[in-house]
Amino acid sequence: MKKASIVIPTKDKISRLRLVLKALEGQVDDTVEVIIVFDGCNKETLKNFEGIRLSYTPIKVIHEQNVGRAKARNSGILKASGNVLIFLDDDRIPSPNFVYKHIKAHEKGRYAIVGERSDVNYPEEKLDEFYRNGLTDSDYSRIKKDSVSERFNYLKKTARIFLGQYIECVTFSTGNSSVQRQDLLNVGMFDENFTGWGLEDTDLGYRLYKSGVKIKRNYSIVNYHLVHPVNNIQQNNENRRNFYYFISKIEGDKAAIRMTKLLHRIIYKQRF
Numbered sequence: 001m002k003k004a005s006i007v008i009p010t011k012d013k014i015s016r017l018r019l020v021l022k023a024l025e026g027q028v029d030d031t032v033e034v035i036i037v038f039d040g041c042n043k044e045t046l047k048n049f050e051g052i053r054l055s056y057t058p059i060k061v062i063h064e065q066n067v068g069r070a071k072a073r074n075s076g077i078l079k080a081s082g083n084v085l086i087f088l089d090d091d092r093i094p095s096p097n098f099v100y101k102h103i104k105a106h107e108k109g110r111y112a113i114v115g116e117r118s119d120v121n122y123p124e125e126k127l128d129e130f131y132r133n134g135l136t137d138s139d140y141s142r143i144k145k146d147s148v149s150e151r152f153n154y155l156k157k158t159a160r161i162f163l164g165q166y167i168e169c170v171t172f173s174t175g176n177s178s179v180q181r182q183d184l185l186n187v188g189m190f191d192e193n194f195t196g197w198g199l200e201d202t203d204l205g206y207r208l209y210k211s212g213v214k215i216k217r218n219y220s221i222v223n224y225h226l227v228h229p230v231n232n233i234q235q236n237n238e239n240r241r242n243f244y245y246f247i248s249k250i251e252g253d254k255a256a257i258r259m260t261k262l263l264h265r266i267i268y269k270q271r272f
Contacts, residue, residue, distance in 0.1 A: 003031040004103050004178070005082030009072035010090035011039050014048045015127050016226050017090040023135050025055045027099040034058040037076045040066030070190035070200040073174065077181075077189055085181055087174040092117070092223040096140065101221045102178040110183060112208045115176035115221030118147035122226065143224050169215055170260050172205020176223045183213050191249075196238030199246045202260065206250060 006024070010017050021034070028034055036058045038046065046062070061075050077085060086102045088094060098115075105113045120143055122130075130139055187207040194200035209215055243260070250256050 002033050002080075002082040004033075004084040004086055004099065005076075005080030005181075006032065006034045006086045006088055006099065007037065007073055007076035007080060008034065008088050008090055009037040009039050009069060009076065010041065010045075011066065012041050012045045013090050013228070014045050015124055015131075016228070017049070018052045019127055019131050019135070019226070020088065020090060020093055021052060021054055021058065022131055023093045024099070025134070027094070027097070028056045032099055032103075033080070033082060035061060035076045035079050037061045037063070037072045039063050039068070039072040068192070068195045069197075070194045071192045073200075074189045074192065077184055080181065083181055084178050085184060086178040087176070088223065089175040089225075091226045091228060092175055093135075093143065093226065095144075095222040095224070098221060098223060101218065105216070105218055105221070106178065106180055110180065110213050112172065112183070112205065112213050112215045113178045113221070114172060114215065114217050115223060116149070116217075116219045117173070117176055117225050118144075118149050118222060119225045119227050120147040122146075127226070147224050169205040169209035170202055170256060172201050172208070172215060174201040174204070175225070176221065177201075179208065179213070183208060183211070187211050193245060194242050196242065197235045198239035199242040203246050203249065206246075206256065 006028075008017070008020065017036075021036075024034060034056065036049075038049075038060065040063055059079060061079055063072065063075070067075075073087065084103055084106050086099065102113060102115070105111060130143075133139055187204070189204075190200050191203050194203065205215055246260065247257055
């Protein structure tokens with residue numbers, strides 16, 4: 001069995017995906033595998049992917065039709081052989097030692113680890129330059145300098161002092177996280193009834209927490225989110241639908257419901 005499997009779902013973001021994969025060079029060895037789940041990608045994306053030259057060979061899972069984040073990640077989990085599952089988005093550049101730190105964090109108990117996200121905004125030309133250079137130390141220094149820590153980080157850090165694991169589970173994010181394989185299987189992996197954007201990771205974090213897995217933040221495990229345009233109207237509609245589904249699942253847990261509503265009001269400007 002491998003030490004870790006890195007699961008990366010992707011949907012037609014090849015200029016970002018190839019940079020993420022390039023950043024994993026030097027971090028992936030015989031004990032680590034990379035699984036890319038193509039979720040309804042077009043033929044051009046698949047063709048361009050074949051042109052990427054890496055020091056390792058990723059495992060491919062291809063869904064011809066878009067199946068959504070939850071099902072895409074589940075198919076990656078089922079393909080994985082690692083003891084630790086590391087979840088990474090296709091637009092998040094992992095920092096040096098990203099993989100090592102995730103694996104190390106699981107040596108002392110049953111944890112779900114959530115790392116730190118920083119946002120960085122570059123034009124496509126700059127992404128091409130980083131890819132051609134192979135992400136040098138100076139490139140990482142530049143990215144770190146240009147990045148901005150995740151929105152509302154101060155709010156969440158303050159809330160953790162008073163709310164402990166509740167704030168951890170409702171802010172669980174799979175853009176930079178890791179969970180032991182058996183713990184994922186024990187809770188049934190991602191709920192595939194979540195479709196579109198939002199809360200499939202919140203739901204997983206909540207179920208892991210309820211099963212006895214401690215959710216732990218590690219601010220030294222950083223990845224850099226390559227900001228890109230989004231359809232805010234569509235995203236908000238999907239998020240609202242998934243929010244009501246999540247609330248229906250945790251009916252009776254008033255503390256978790258209140259915290260989820262508060263965070264969505266602050267972060268997404270949505271009232272429920």
